[in-house]
Amino acid sequence: MHLGEILGQRTGRVSDAQTKPHETVDEDRRDFIHIATAATAVAGAGALAYVFVDQMNAASDTKAASSLDVDVSKVPVGGEIRVLIGGQPFFIRHRTSAEIRAAQSVDVSSLPDPQSDEERLVPMQSGEYNAAILVTSGSCTHLGCVPVGPAQGNTGDFGGWYCPCHGSHYDTSGRIRRGPAPSNLPVPDYNWVSPAVINISL
Structure with missing residues:
Protein backbone atom coordinates (compact mmCIF):
# COMPACT_ATOMS: atom_id res chain seq x y z
CA MET A 1 0.00 0.00 0.00
CA HIS A 2 1.30 3.39 -0.93
CA LEU A 3 1.98 6.02 1.66
CA GLY A 4 -0.61 8.32 0.07
CA GLU A 5 -3.32 5.69 0.44
CA ILE A 6 -2.42 5.13 4.08
CA LEU A 7 -2.50 8.86 4.73
CA GLY A 8 -5.75 9.11 2.81
CA GLN A 9 -7.37 6.39 4.93
CA ARG A 10 -6.18 8.04 8.11
CA THR A 11 -7.38 11.39 6.90
CA GLY A 12 -10.76 9.84 6.09
CA ARG A 13 -11.04 8.36 9.58
CA VAL A 14 -10.22 11.70 11.14
CA SER A 15 -12.75 13.41 8.87
CA ASP A 16 -15.44 10.88 9.83
CA ALA A 17 -14.65 11.27 13.49
CA GLN A 18 -14.90 15.04 13.18
CA THR A 19 -18.14 14.97 11.16
CA LYS A 20 -20.27 12.59 13.26
CA PRO A 21 -20.22 14.66 16.46
CA HIS A 22 -21.37 17.69 14.42
CA GLU A 23 -24.23 15.68 12.96
CA THR A 24 -25.23 14.54 16.46
CA VAL A 25 -25.12 18.11 17.75
CA ASP A 26 -27.24 19.31 14.82
CA GLU A 27 -29.83 16.60 15.43
CA ASP A 28 -29.96 17.39 19.14
CA ARG A 29 -30.33 21.06 18.34
CA ARG A 30 -33.21 20.37 15.93
CA ASP A 31 -34.94 18.20 18.54
CA PHE A 32 -34.55 20.92 21.15
CA ILE A 33 -35.98 23.56 18.80
CA HIS A 34 -38.97 21.34 17.98
CA ILE A 35 -39.67 20.65 21.67
CA ALA A 36 -39.26 24.30 22.64
CA THR A 37 -41.56 25.42 19.81
CA ALA A 38 -44.22 22.90 20.79
CA ALA A 39 -43.99 23.89 24.46
CA THR A 40 -44.32 27.56 23.56
CA ALA A 41 -47.35 26.83 21.39
CA VAL A 42 -49.03 24.86 24.20
CA ALA A 43 -48.27 27.58 26.74
CA GLY A 44 -49.59 30.23 24.37
CA ALA A 45 -52.76 28.27 23.72
CA GLY A 46 -53.23 27.81 27.46
CA ALA A 47 -52.79 31.51 28.11
CA LEU A 48 -55.19 32.37 25.29
CA ALA A 49 -57.76 29.92 26.62
CA TYR A 50 -57.44 31.48 30.08
CA VAL A 51 -58.07 34.94 28.61
CA PHE A 52 -61.19 33.71 26.81
CA VAL A 53 -62.53 31.90 29.89
CA ASP A 54 -61.70 34.82 32.17
CA GLN A 55 -63.55 37.22 29.88
CA MET A 56 -66.65 35.05 30.25
CA ASN A 57 -66.67 35.59 34.04
CA ALA A 58 -68.48 38.66 35.36
CA ALA A 59 -66.20 41.40 36.61
CA SER A 60 -66.41 42.25 40.31
CA ASP A 61 -67.82 45.71 39.58
CA THR A 62 -70.51 44.14 37.37
CA LYS A 63 -71.46 41.74 40.16
CA ALA A 64 -71.60 44.62 42.63
CA ALA A 65 -73.85 46.60 40.26
CA SER A 66 -76.36 43.73 40.11
CA SER A 67 -77.10 43.66 43.86
CA LYS A 74 -83.37 53.95 57.81
CA VAL A 75 -86.74 54.02 56.02
CA PRO A 76 -89.20 56.23 57.95
CA VAL A 77 -92.55 54.73 58.93
CA GLY A 78 -95.08 55.62 56.25
CA GLY A 79 -92.30 56.52 53.84
CA GLU A 80 -90.12 54.86 51.24
CA ILE A 81 -86.70 54.99 49.68
CA ARG A 82 -85.94 54.45 46.02
CA VAL A 83 -82.81 52.76 44.78
CA LEU A 84 -81.31 51.95 41.39
CA ILE A 85 -79.71 48.58 40.75
CA GLY A 86 -78.28 47.96 37.32
CA GLY A 87 -80.24 50.98 36.09
CA GLN A 88 -83.55 49.56 37.35
CA PRO A 89 -85.64 51.36 40.04
CA PHE A 90 -86.88 49.64 43.19
CA PHE A 91 -89.10 50.81 46.05
CA ILE A 92 -88.53 49.92 49.71
CA ARG A 93 -91.52 51.02 51.75
CA HIS A 94 -92.01 51.05 55.51
CA ARG A 95 -95.74 50.57 55.86
CA THR A 96 -97.81 51.87 58.74
CA SER A 97 -100.10 49.56 60.71
CA ALA A 98 -103.07 51.04 58.84
CA GLU A 99 -101.41 50.37 55.46
CA ILE A 100 -100.69 46.77 56.46
CA ARG A 101 -104.31 46.23 57.55
CA ALA A 102 -105.56 47.76 54.30
CA ALA A 103 -103.37 45.41 52.27
CA GLN A 104 -104.41 42.33 54.25
CA SER A 105 -108.14 43.06 54.29
CA VAL A 106 -108.60 43.07 50.52
CA ASP A 107 -110.69 40.33 48.90
CA VAL A 108 -107.94 38.74 46.80
CA SER A 109 -110.42 37.21 44.34
CA SER A 110 -111.55 40.72 43.36
CA LEU A 111 -108.10 41.83 42.25
CA PRO A 112 -107.08 42.11 38.57
CA ASP A 113 -103.90 40.19 39.43
CA PRO A 114 -104.90 38.08 42.48
CA GLN A 115 -102.15 37.86 45.08
CA SER A 116 -102.31 37.99 48.86
CA ASP A 117 -100.19 40.46 50.78
CA GLU A 118 -98.19 37.66 52.41
CA GLU A 119 -97.32 36.21 49.00
CA ARG A 120 -95.57 39.49 48.27
CA LEU A 121 -93.31 39.30 51.31
CA VAL A 122 -90.07 37.38 51.86
CA PRO A 123 -89.54 35.72 55.26
CA MET A 124 -86.59 36.74 57.39
CA GLN A 125 -83.90 34.26 58.40
CA SER A 126 -86.00 33.33 61.44
CA GLY A 127 -88.87 32.35 59.15
CA GLU A 128 -91.04 35.20 60.39
CA TYR A 129 -92.42 37.94 58.15
CA ASN A 130 -91.77 41.63 58.64
CA ALA A 131 -95.05 42.89 57.20
CA ALA A 132 -93.97 46.50 57.62
CA ILE A 133 -91.31 46.27 54.88
CA LEU A 134 -92.52 45.95 51.31
CA VAL A 135 -90.05 45.71 48.42
CA THR A 136 -91.20 46.09 44.82
CA SER A 137 -90.00 47.00 41.38
CA GLY A 138 -90.29 50.71 40.65
CA SER A 139 -91.46 50.27 37.07
CA CYS A 140 -95.15 50.39 36.16
CA THR A 141 -96.19 47.14 34.51
CA HIS A 142 -98.00 49.05 31.77
CA LEU A 143 -95.23 50.81 29.86
CA GLY A 144 -92.42 51.05 32.40
CA CYS A 145 -92.94 54.55 33.81
CA VAL A 146 -91.89 55.14 37.42
CA ASN A 154 -99.46 61.13 45.70
CA THR A 155 -100.34 57.54 46.57
CA GLY A 156 -103.28 57.20 44.18
CA ASP A 157 -106.78 56.06 45.07
CA PHE A 158 -105.61 53.03 47.06
CA GLY A 159 -102.85 54.47 49.21
CA GLY A 160 -99.95 52.84 47.40
CA TRP A 161 -98.55 54.30 44.19
CA TYR A 162 -99.90 56.15 41.20
CA CYS A 163 -98.48 56.12 37.68
CA PRO A 164 -99.00 59.57 36.15
CA CYS A 165 -98.23 58.37 32.62
CA HIS A 166 -101.52 56.52 32.04
CA GLY A 167 -103.33 56.49 35.38
CA SER A 168 -102.57 53.11 36.96
CA HIS A 169 -103.31 52.88 40.70
CA TYR A 170 -101.54 50.44 43.03
CA ASP A 171 -102.48 49.64 46.62
CA THR A 172 -100.27 49.45 49.73
CA SER A 173 -99.12 45.98 48.68
CA GLY A 174 -98.12 47.20 45.21
CA ARG A 175 -101.03 45.39 43.56
CA ILE A 176 -102.76 46.89 40.55
CA ARG A 177 -106.26 48.10 41.42
CA ARG A 178 -107.25 50.41 38.58
CA GLY A 179 -105.87 51.52 35.23
CA PRO A 180 -104.19 49.94 32.19
CA ALA A 181 -101.36 48.16 34.03
CA PRO A 182 -101.91 44.41 33.52
CA SER A 183 -100.21 43.15 36.68
CA ASN A 184 -98.89 43.99 40.14
CA LEU A 185 -95.55 45.70 40.73
CA PRO A 186 -93.15 42.73 40.71
CA VAL A 187 -91.42 41.71 43.92
CA PRO A 188 -87.69 41.45 43.14
CA ASP A 189 -85.32 38.73 44.24
CA TYR A 190 -84.23 39.76 47.72
CA ASN A 191 -83.32 38.21 51.05
CA TRP A 192 -82.82 39.30 54.63
CA VAL A 193 -79.14 39.58 55.54
CA SER A 194 -80.06 40.61 59.09
CA PRO A 195 -83.21 41.90 60.84
CA ALA A 196 -82.34 45.39 59.57
CA VAL A 197 -80.68 44.75 56.19
CA ILE A 198 -81.95 43.26 52.95
CA ASN A 199 -80.02 42.37 49.81
CA ILE A 200 -81.77 43.02 46.51
CA SER A 201 -80.36 41.35 43.41
CA LEU A 202 -81.23 41.25 39.73
Missing part, protein backbone atom coordinates in the same frame (compact mmCIF):
# COMPACT_ATOMS: atom_id res chain seq x y z
CA LEU A 68 -77.43 46.09 46.73
CA ASP A 69 -77.64 45.92 50.53
CA VAL A 70 -80.26 48.26 51.97
CA ASP A 71 -80.60 49.19 55.64
CA VAL A 72 -84.39 49.19 56.00
CA SER A 73 -84.16 50.63 59.51
CA PRO A 147 -94.97 55.63 39.64
CA VAL A 148 -95.13 58.35 42.28
CA GLY A 149 -95.80 57.51 45.92
CA PRO A 150 -95.58 58.86 49.46
CA ALA A 151 -92.31 60.67 48.75
CA GLN A 152 -94.08 62.70 46.06
CA GLY A 153 -97.28 63.16 48.07
Whole structure:
Protein backbone atom coordinates (compact mmCIF):
# COMPACT_ATOMS: atom_id res chain seq x y z
CA MET A 1 0.00 0.00 0.00
CA HIS A 2 1.30 3.39 -0.93
CA LEU A 3 1.98 6.02 1.66
CA GLY A 4 -0.61 8.32 0.07
CA GLU A 5 -3.32 5.69 0.44
CA ILE A 6 -2.42 5.13 4.08
CA LEU A 7 -2.50 8.86 4.73
CA GLY A 8 -5.75 9.11 2.81
CA GLN A 9 -7.37 6.39 4.93
CA ARG A 10 -6.18 8.04 8.11
CA THR A 11 -7.38 11.39 6.90
CA GLY A 12 -10.76 9.84 6.09
CA ARG A 13 -11.04 8.36 9.58
CA VAL A 14 -10.22 11.70 11.14
CA SER A 15 -12.75 13.41 8.87
CA ASP A 16 -15.44 10.88 9.83
CA ALA A 17 -14.65 11.27 13.49
CA GLN A 18 -14.90 15.04 13.18
CA THR A 19 -18.14 14.97 11.16
CA LYS A 20 -20.27 12.59 13.26
CA PRO A 21 -20.22 14.66 16.46
CA HIS A 22 -21.37 17.69 14.42
CA GLU A 23 -24.23 15.68 12.96
CA THR A 24 -25.23 14.54 16.46
CA VAL A 25 -25.12 18.11 17.75
CA ASP A 26 -27.24 19.31 14.82
CA GLU A 27 -29.83 16.60 15.43
CA ASP A 28 -29.96 17.39 19.14
CA ARG A 29 -30.33 21.06 18.34
CA ARG A 30 -33.21 20.37 15.93
CA ASP A 31 -34.94 18.20 18.54
CA PHE A 32 -34.55 20.92 21.15
CA ILE A 33 -35.98 23.56 18.80
CA HIS A 34 -38.97 21.34 17.98
CA ILE A 35 -39.67 20.65 21.67
CA ALA A 36 -39.26 24.30 22.64
CA THR A 37 -41.56 25.42 19.81
CA ALA A 38 -44.22 22.90 20.79
CA ALA A 39 -43.99 23.89 24.46
CA THR A 40 -44.32 27.56 23.56
CA ALA A 41 -47.35 26.83 21.39
CA VAL A 42 -49.03 24.86 24.20
CA ALA A 43 -48.27 27.58 26.74
CA GLY A 44 -49.59 30.23 24.37
CA ALA A 45 -52.76 28.27 23.72
CA GLY A 46 -53.23 27.81 27.46
CA ALA A 47 -52.79 31.51 28.11
CA LEU A 48 -55.19 32.37 25.29
CA ALA A 49 -57.76 29.92 26.62
CA TYR A 50 -57.44 31.48 30.08
CA VAL A 51 -58.07 34.94 28.61
CA PHE A 52 -61.19 33.71 26.81
CA VAL A 53 -62.53 31.90 29.89
CA ASP A 54 -61.70 34.82 32.17
CA GLN A 55 -63.55 37.22 29.88
CA MET A 56 -66.65 35.05 30.25
CA ASN A 57 -66.67 35.59 34.04
CA ALA A 58 -68.48 38.66 35.36
CA ALA A 59 -66.20 41.40 36.61
CA SER A 60 -66.41 42.25 40.31
CA ASP A 61 -67.82 45.71 39.58
CA THR A 62 -70.51 44.14 37.37
CA LYS A 63 -71.46 41.74 40.16
CA ALA A 64 -71.60 44.62 42.63
CA ALA A 65 -73.85 46.60 40.26
CA SER A 66 -76.36 43.73 40.11
CA SER A 67 -77.10 43.66 43.86
CA LEU A 68 -77.43 46.09 46.73
CA ASP A 69 -77.64 45.92 50.53
CA VAL A 70 -80.26 48.26 51.97
CA ASP A 71 -80.60 49.19 55.64
CA VAL A 72 -84.39 49.19 56.00
CA SER A 73 -84.16 50.63 59.51
CA LYS A 74 -83.37 53.95 57.81
CA VAL A 75 -86.74 54.02 56.02
CA PRO A 76 -89.20 56.23 57.95
CA VAL A 77 -92.55 54.73 58.93
CA GLY A 78 -95.08 55.62 56.25
CA GLY A 79 -92.30 56.52 53.84
CA GLU A 80 -90.12 54.86 51.24
CA ILE A 81 -86.70 54.99 49.68
CA ARG A 82 -85.94 54.45 46.02
CA VAL A 83 -82.81 52.76 44.78
CA LEU A 84 -81.31 51.95 41.39
CA ILE A 85 -79.71 48.58 40.75
CA GLY A 86 -78.28 47.96 37.32
CA GLY A 87 -80.24 50.98 36.09
CA GLN A 88 -83.55 49.56 37.35
CA PRO A 89 -85.64 51.36 40.04
CA PHE A 90 -86.88 49.64 43.19
CA PHE A 91 -89.10 50.81 46.05
CA ILE A 92 -88.53 49.92 49.71
CA ARG A 93 -91.52 51.02 51.75
CA HIS A 94 -92.01 51.05 55.51
CA ARG A 95 -95.74 50.57 55.86
CA THR A 96 -97.81 51.87 58.74
CA SER A 97 -100.10 49.56 60.71
CA ALA A 98 -103.07 51.04 58.84
CA GLU A 99 -101.41 50.37 55.46
CA ILE A 100 -100.69 46.77 56.46
CA ARG A 101 -104.31 46.23 57.55
CA ALA A 102 -105.56 47.76 54.30
CA ALA A 103 -103.37 45.41 52.27
CA GLN A 104 -104.41 42.33 54.25
CA SER A 105 -108.14 43.06 54.29
CA VAL A 106 -108.60 43.07 50.52
CA ASP A 107 -110.69 40.33 48.90
CA VAL A 108 -107.94 38.74 46.80
CA SER A 109 -110.42 37.21 44.34
CA SER A 110 -111.55 40.72 43.36
CA LEU A 111 -108.10 41.83 42.25
CA PRO A 112 -107.08 42.11 38.57
CA ASP A 113 -103.90 40.19 39.43
CA PRO A 114 -104.90 38.08 42.48
CA GLN A 115 -102.15 37.86 45.08
CA SER A 116 -102.31 37.99 48.86
CA ASP A 117 -100.19 40.46 50.78
CA GLU A 118 -98.19 37.66 52.41
CA GLU A 119 -97.32 36.21 49.00
CA ARG A 120 -95.57 39.49 48.27
CA LEU A 121 -93.31 39.30 51.31
CA VAL A 122 -90.07 37.38 51.86
CA PRO A 123 -89.54 35.72 55.26
CA MET A 124 -86.59 36.74 57.39
CA GLN A 125 -83.90 34.26 58.40
CA SER A 126 -86.00 33.33 61.44
CA GLY A 127 -88.87 32.35 59.15
CA GLU A 128 -91.04 35.20 60.39
CA TYR A 129 -92.42 37.94 58.15
CA ASN A 130 -91.77 41.63 58.64
CA ALA A 131 -95.05 42.89 57.20
CA ALA A 132 -93.97 46.50 57.62
CA ILE A 133 -91.31 46.27 54.88
CA LEU A 134 -92.52 45.95 51.31
CA VAL A 135 -90.05 45.71 48.42
CA THR A 136 -91.20 46.09 44.82
CA SER A 137 -90.00 47.00 41.38
CA GLY A 138 -90.29 50.71 40.65
CA SER A 139 -91.46 50.27 37.07
CA CYS A 140 -95.15 50.39 36.16
CA THR A 141 -96.19 47.14 34.51
CA HIS A 142 -98.00 49.05 31.77
CA LEU A 143 -95.23 50.81 29.86
CA GLY A 144 -92.42 51.05 32.40
CA CYS A 145 -92.94 54.55 33.81
CA VAL A 146 -91.89 55.14 37.42
CA PRO A 147 -94.97 55.63 39.64
CA VAL A 148 -95.13 58.35 42.28
CA GLY A 149 -95.80 57.51 45.92
CA PRO A 150 -95.58 58.86 49.46
CA ALA A 151 -92.31 60.67 48.75
CA GLN A 152 -94.08 62.70 46.06
CA GLY A 153 -97.28 63.16 48.07
CA ASN A 154 -99.46 61.13 45.70
CA THR A 155 -100.34 57.54 46.57
CA GLY A 156 -103.28 57.20 44.18
CA ASP A 157 -106.78 56.06 45.07
CA PHE A 158 -105.61 53.03 47.06
CA GLY A 159 -102.85 54.47 49.21
CA GLY A 160 -99.95 52.84 47.40
CA TRP A 161 -98.55 54.30 44.19
CA TYR A 162 -99.90 56.15 41.20
CA CYS A 163 -98.48 56.12 37.68
CA PRO A 164 -99.00 59.57 36.15
CA CYS A 165 -98.23 58.37 32.62
CA HIS A 166 -101.52 56.52 32.04
CA GLY A 167 -103.33 56.49 35.38
CA SER A 168 -102.57 53.11 36.96
CA HIS A 169 -103.31 52.88 40.70
CA TYR A 170 -101.54 50.44 43.03
CA ASP A 171 -102.48 49.64 46.62
CA THR A 172 -100.27 49.45 49.73
CA SER A 173 -99.12 45.98 48.68
CA GLY A 174 -98.12 47.20 45.21
CA ARG A 175 -101.03 45.39 43.56
CA ILE A 176 -102.76 46.89 40.55
CA ARG A 177 -106.26 48.10 41.42
CA ARG A 178 -107.25 50.41 38.58
CA GLY A 179 -105.87 51.52 35.23
CA PRO A 180 -104.19 49.94 32.19
CA ALA A 181 -101.36 48.16 34.03
CA PRO A 182 -101.91 44.41 33.52
CA SER A 183 -100.21 43.15 36.68
CA ASN A 184 -98.89 43.99 40.14
CA LEU A 185 -95.55 45.70 40.73
CA PRO A 186 -93.15 42.73 40.71
CA VAL A 187 -91.42 41.71 43.92
CA PRO A 188 -87.69 41.45 43.14
CA ASP A 189 -85.32 38.73 44.24
CA TYR A 190 -84.23 39.76 47.72
CA ASN A 191 -83.32 38.21 51.05
CA TRP A 192 -82.82 39.30 54.63
CA VAL A 193 -79.14 39.58 55.54
CA SER A 194 -80.06 40.61 59.09
CA PRO A 195 -83.21 41.90 60.84
CA ALA A 196 -82.34 45.39 59.57
CA VAL A 197 -80.68 44.75 56.19
CA ILE A 198 -81.95 43.26 52.95
CA ASN A 199 -80.02 42.37 49.81
CA ILE A 200 -81.77 43.02 46.51
CA SER A 201 -80.36 41.35 43.41
CA LEU A 202 -81.23 41.25 39.73
